Amino acid sequence: MPAATSVKKPASIHKKNQKKSISYAKWGYLFIAPFFLAYALFSLYPLLSTFYNSLFENYMNGLSQVGPNFIGLENFKTVLTQGDLSKYFKNTVIIWLMGFIPQFALSLLLAAWFTDLRLRLKALGFFKTVIYLPNLIMATAFSMLFFALFSDAGPVNSILLNLGAAEPVRFLSNLWTTRGLIALMNFLMWFGNTAILLMAAIMGVDTSLYEAAEIDGATSTQSFWRITVPLIKPIFIYVFITSMIGGIQLFDVPQILTNGQGNPNRSSMTLVMYLNKHLFSENFGMAGAVSVLLFLITGVLSGIVFLSMREGTLGKGGGKR
């Protein structure tokens, strides 16, 4: 949003600034220097070094280290053709979608209700507090909690047995219940956040539009679909892509729930779990290749967000409310 910055300032200040800019410019550099130094040292250099490492054969064979030997793009070839990368990519996407679709639907519904002027729901502060709560919970602890709750002899099974189930459900030995639990946790952690973002976007819509629609005889449902939804579309793109980027990073919850194994049968192993595995076993060549692929995917996705924000489409909805 750099364009917006200069536009928002009154012209007089802008002029004054330009006159003084010659003498004070160095302070600007001084103030932003710590950020850029820290970024270069702790993010940029490691990123480049990760790229560099991806080009070498470098792993631990038992206790002896093999490499590093330069092998060009061999690691990428291995990762893409021999490993189970595509399987883990598929797992990640499936689990993300299982959480994101209900998350988005419910968030939109809640945002519509919370901002409906005719409905005038009470205790909104309470409900907002409750739905956002899971977002702040330590993902590892939350996952450990679900592991305890849904274990074969855990409280959920105990409740189910009391309700008349014939035998305990073995949640963590079954493919879809394991994925379902991970998706459920993700859903719980993020729907409140999304609902609050959408709410802020809806409240940014000019209310006179709704008044005009009401005079023309539109129902709340009609004004929601014909006015609200088209106007806050940019926020949908933002929510969708940032959630996708978050989904690709899915790690803490499945890692703890399945103890890093991605059980059953690695069907809930995610991309970052796979990366983590290579990093822990000091399999640096392969870890580098996986990192670069992850970077490319997230890079393209954040590029889309960046461009849509530069156009200022996000500004009204998310930025200022």
Next chain:
Amino acid sequence: MNAENTQRNEKNRLAAHRFFCYLILILITVLCLFSFYILFINATRSHPDIQKGFSAVPGGSFWINLQNIFHDQNLPVLSGIKNSVLVSTGVAALSTYFSAMTAFGIHAYDFRFRKAAFAFIMMVMLVPTQVSALGFVKFMTAVGLRDSFIPLIVPTIASPIVFFFMKQYMESALPLEIVEAARIDGSNEFHTFNFIVVPIMKPAIAVQAIFTFVSAWNNYFLPALLLNSQQKKTLPILIAQMRSADFLKFDMGKVYIMIFIAIVPVIMVYLLLSKYIVRGVALGSVKG
């Protein structure tokens, strides 16, 4: 007559709709709080009690569970709490202070690369830390900082998301006339930032301090790769360690109380400050 009827119908319809909304909202509330409710109950029950099955009322073993976990030889929980507090406080302090500083630099001064600097930060905002973890861990190992808190704290001087929030806040709350006035009064720019800008930014700094503290408190991926000695481990690593220990041998009371320790401080702070936090979410919409 007819108009009155339609009005009454409309009223009834609205009441029914409202009832339906509350019903769904209550269901969602139950869904959100159910797992925490069981956590609170089971954290107060002893292992044999928990094994007997679900109970809706708390037991009396809270203190015993707490003592058991604190005296566990394999799980240094007390130092874990201390480490987590230390790292999270460091992250909250550095990331908010330096983000405000960076935002001020870009907000208040006109320099040649100002727009480019801003665009760069926006561009790298969504790049996840995981993709550079390999290089980062190797680098930290090479300079002998592995198993130290420095690599968890100092890099947060560059926190693009916190920066973005501060920048947004400055645009609405920091008129440049104030900076000009301080200049006329002979205040040096750095002094102006510390004693005039930072106090104005206090609300934004407070909200972001909470967010950064919580995310550092919850952070698992990098600390797990960096910290290997038992005395340095933070709470999420200890939870993972508990998970990989043979589960059946474990005292379930201890498992629940451990989870309790990890999440209750955050819940308490959240309930006290939820108004500001929820508002902060909407403001800094660039949170993943």
